[in-house]
Amino acid sequence: MDRDESFGKGLRVRVHAACSGRGTVVFTVTSGRAAVRRTVPCADTPGVVSFDLTTAATALSVERSAGRGSRGGAAYRVDTLG
Numbered sequence: 001m002d003r004d005e006s007f008g009k010g011l012r013v014r015v016h017a018a019c020s021g022r023g024t025v026v027f028t029v030t031s032g033r034a035a036v037r038r039t040v041p042c043a044d045t046p047g048v049v050s051f052d053l054t055t056a057a058t059a060l061s062v063e064r065s066a067g068r069g070s071r072g073g074a075a076y077r078v079d080t081l082g
Contacts, residue, residue, distance in 0.1 A: 001063040004078075007031065011055045012081040015062070018046040021072015028063045032056030042072045052081070 007013070009032075019025045019042035027049075028037045034056035040049045053060075064074050 001061055003059055003061045005059040007055050007058055007060045007080075009055055009058055012052060013055065013060065014050055014052050014079045014081055015076055016048050016050045016079070017074070017076040018048045019070075019072055019074040020044070020046040021070065023070025023072070024067035025070060025074040026065045026067065027074075027076060028065070029053055029060065030063075031060045039067075040074070042070060042074075 015029050017027045017040045019040045021042040023042050025040050034053055036051050036053045038049055038051050
């Protein structure tokens with residue numbers, strides 16, 4: 001799990017997640033009581049799954065969990081929105 005405590009409360013963010021390889025990875029993004037969970041498919045040519053969250057605390061945590069039998073690498077980027 002990655003945690004960054006430099007975000008402001010009430011900040012809109014967009015998470016871009018990708019996975020290369022086979023299977024799936026579940027990304028769980030939390031900030032206080034706000035949470036978003038998305039399943040990202042892994043592929044030889046990875047696609048990006050983007051989703052938004054409004055922070056409920058100054059910390060933002062990103063957890064990655066590989067699906068059963070999944071192989072490959074996963075990455076994400078967090079952008080702030082206005």
